[in-house]
Amino acid sequence: MFAALRTQLCRPTLTRTIVLAVGLAMILIAGLAVMLTIQGAHQANLHEVHRSFDGSAAIASLILDKEIESAERATSELLRFPALRQAVHADDPETAMHLLTVHDRLQGRSLFDALVIAREGKVPWVASGFALRNRGPLLRWLAQQADTTMASPSGLVVVETGEGESIMALVTQGSFRDPESGRAVGQLLGLVALSDRISVFTEMRARANLTGVGLVLDGQLFPGPSEAALQIARLEEVPIGDPEQIVMLDTCRVAWRHLKPDQVVEDIGIVMSTTGAGQDASILIRTVSMLAVLILLVMGGLLVFLTRSIAIPMRDLSIQTRQSPAGPFSPLAVPRLHRYDELGQVVGAFNDLIERIGKHQMELDRIAHYDPLTGVPNRRLLADRMEQAIARSRRDGGPLAICYLDLDGFKPINDRHGHAMGDQLLLAITARLRKLLRVDDTLARLGGDEFVILFNNLHTMVEADQALSRLLEAVAEPVMIEGEQLEISASVGVTFYPQDEADPDTLLRHADQAMYQAKASGRNRYHFFESS
Numbered sequence: 001m002f003a004a005l006r007t008q009l010c011r012p013t014l015t016r017t018i019v020l021a022v023g024l025a026m027i028l029i030a031g032l033a034v035m036l037t038i039q040g041a042h043q044a045n046l047h048e049v050h051r052s053f054d055g056s057a058a059i060a061s062l063i064l065d066k067e068i069e070s071a072e073r074a075t076s077e078l079l080r081f082p083a084l085r086q087a088v089h090a091d092d093p094e095t096a097m098h099l100l101t102v103h104d105r106l107q108g109r110s111l112f113d114a115l116v117i118a119r120e121g122k123v124p125w126v127a128s129g130f131a132l133r134n135r136g137p138l139l140r141w142l143a144q145q146a147d148t149t150m151a152s153p154s155g156l157v158v159v160e161t162g163e164g165e166s167i168m169a170l171v172t173q174g175s176f177r178d179p180e181s182g183r184a185v186g187q188l189l190g191l192v193a194l195s196d197r198i199s200v201f202t203e204m205r206a207r208a209n210l211t212g213v214g215l216v217l218d219g220q221l222f223p224g225p226s227e228a229a230l231q232i233a234r235l236e237e238v239p240i241g242d243p244e245q246i247v248m249l250d251t252c253r254v255a256w257r258h259l260k261p262d263q264v265v266e267d268i269g270i271v272m273s274t275t276g277a278g279q280d281a282s283i284l285i286r287t288v289s290m291l292a293v294l295i296l297l298v299m300g301g302l303l304v305f306l307t308r309s310i311a312i313p314m315r316d317l318s319i320q321t322r323q324s325p326a327g328p329f330s331p332l333a334v335p336r337l338h339r340y341d342e343l344g345q346v347v348g349a350f351n352d353l354i355e356r357i358g359k360h361q362m363e364l365d366r367i368a369h370y371d372p373l374t375g376v377p378n379r380r381l382l383a384d385r386m387e388q389a390i391a392r393s394r395r396d397g398g399p400l401a402i403c404y405l406d407l408d409g410f411k412p413i414n415d416r417h418g419h420a421m422g423d424q425l426l427l428a429i430t431a432r433l434r435k436l437l438r439v440d441d442t443l444a445r446l447g448g449d450e451f452v453i454l455f456n457n458l459h460t461m462v463e464a465d466q467a468l469s470r471l472l473e474a475v476a477e478p479v480m481i482e483g484e485q486l487e488i489s490a491s492v493g494v495t496f497y498p499q500d501e502a503d504p505d506t507l508l509r510h511a512d513q514a515m516y517q518a519k520a521s522g523r524n525r526y527h528f529f530e531s532s
Contacts, residue, residue, distance in 0.1 A: 033291060037287075049246065050255075053257055055208070056270075056274070059207050060208055060270050063200065063203050063207065064200075064261045064268075067194065068154050071170055072172055072263065074190065075172040075190050076174065078188060079175070079176060083095075083099055084099045084100075087099060088119060089178065097126050097128060101128055111192060113138055113192055114129035114138040115142075115190050116128075116142045117187065117188050118146035119185060119187075120186075123143050124142075129191070137161040138191055138193070141191075142191050154173075154263055154264060155170075156169070156268055157169055157217075158220055159193075170192040171189060171191050172190045175187050176188065194222075198225050201224030201225060205226060210272045210273060210274050211252055211274055212228025212229035212232050212273040213226070216240055216269035221240070229273075238271060240271065243255070252274060252275050253275070254271065256270070257269060314343070369381035376434075377445075378444065379444065379447075386454060386508075393497055393498060398456060399457065399458055400496065401454075401494055402454060402495050402497065403452065403493070404450070404508065404511035405471070405475075406515055407489070408491055408519070409487075410449040410488060411449075417484065421486075424481045425479055425486055428481070433453065437453070458496075464496075468526045472490060476490075489524035491518040491527075492525070493518055493526070494511060495514060496528075514528060514530075
């Protein structure tokens with residue numbers, strides 16, 4: 001079997017085509033399977049990474065909400081603190097400052113990095129805070145915001161310290177009001193430097209299972225204290241604004257998400273890095289490799305099966321067809337193992353086709369060379385007969401008469417009695433003309449009521465006159481069709497070969513011209529062509 005297969009591979013046969021096609025299909029399918037599997041796994045991993053980042057962003061939003069709620073709660077407690085309210089109402093800044101700096105009394109001392117109280121145009125009336133650094137710039141900046149009305153109790157802002165450094169801050173505000181009139185007598189502003197709060201980044205990193213965290217506000221990135229976050233800050237293109245973009249950082253993936261805390265309206269985002277997703281590449285490659293080997297084995301078995309079951313039997317059929325002594329239309333023998341399958345059915349259908357072709361060959365020949373109504377030769381077969389008669393006349397010297405016959409008065413009969421009766425009249429005239437012909441003469445119909453008669457071996461003019469007279473008499477006899485007696489005549493134009501030595505088309509044209517001369521002379525007569 002392998003020797004036969006090797007022989008087939010060396011020749012341009014269907015077997016080799018099948019072998020090459022299946023072999024290429026094997027490689028393509030295996031490669032495509034590997035590519036699709038890797039691509040599918042990659043897409044699945046990428047989808048999982050996106051879901052992981054979405055979950056981490058949701059957790060970060062909750063943590064940020066908690067920080068905002070803590071700041072707002074601390075602000076509310078300070079506004080409700082009786083001693084502080086009394087000091088603000090009494091316009092006693094020393095007492096208010098003392099109360100803000102008493103560590104044991106204020107619960108917000110560990111939360112706010114800067115606190116400012118403004119009272120009746122005095123900005124700041126009291127300024128305090130617990131920032132370990134930048135206390136002065138933060139207090140000055142916060143004091144400048146005392147005249148600004150915020151749209152909500154809290155907001156996120158970017159604070160420029162004036163020392164080339166930016167801080168992302170949470171600002172809360174509230175008002176001290178006169179208990180009797182409800183008039184605002186003072187305003188409290190608190191500032192929390194979120195970008196400096198390690199605990200916020202640490203909680204986000206721990207609870208969201210991240211390696212690095214950075215917050216984004218007004219297009220500025222504020223990285224957390226971790227090494228991964230600092231590496232994110234040094235990226236040439238930090239993924240900000242496109243949630244579909246994921247950047248590789250060493251073994252980490254970095255992505256941006258939009259945060260949606262409930263307490264603020266500012267547009268804030270988070271840049272996160274994580275590891276762990278897509279680390280099973282080696283397992284995937286081994287699985288895909290095993291799948292590719294399995295596909296190759298299956299395709300190899302299919303190749304052998306197709307070669308033995310289809311290619312080799314079809315090769316044998318082609319050899320049988322070429323070696324058939326009767327030519328390609330001889331019936332083929334059905335392969336031994338394929339009597340009832342599709343290949344056997346193809347051979348059977350081919351043999352049936354051969355049989356039908358043989359049966360219809362004569363019919364095709366008749367349609368191509370004979371008039372469908374009368375069954376006499378048509379113009380094509382007449383031309384062939386004239387070529388043969390001219391060649392025989394040149395060889396033997398026998399004369400040839402070409403008679404162009406047109407029925408007189410056929411059109412009125414056809415119009416008055418209908419085409420069906422006209423066809424029957426043509427059949428009757430054709431039958432009469434056939435009886436006048438000899439074995440080597442030819443009667444042909446050119447169409448309508450025009451016929452051509454080819455007389456061979458009319459040696460004398462007397463013979464020609466006798467034959468043409470019998471022709472006119474036969475046509476002129478009345479014809480009974482469906483109880484109707486029809487009378488008709490014929491006009492005949494005649495030319496002789498070799499006296500009129502021309503090609504078949506010219507001879508027909510000359511005979512046609514003579515026929516019109518006969519009609520012009522009174523019809524029911526014949527006229528001989530006279531060359532000028």
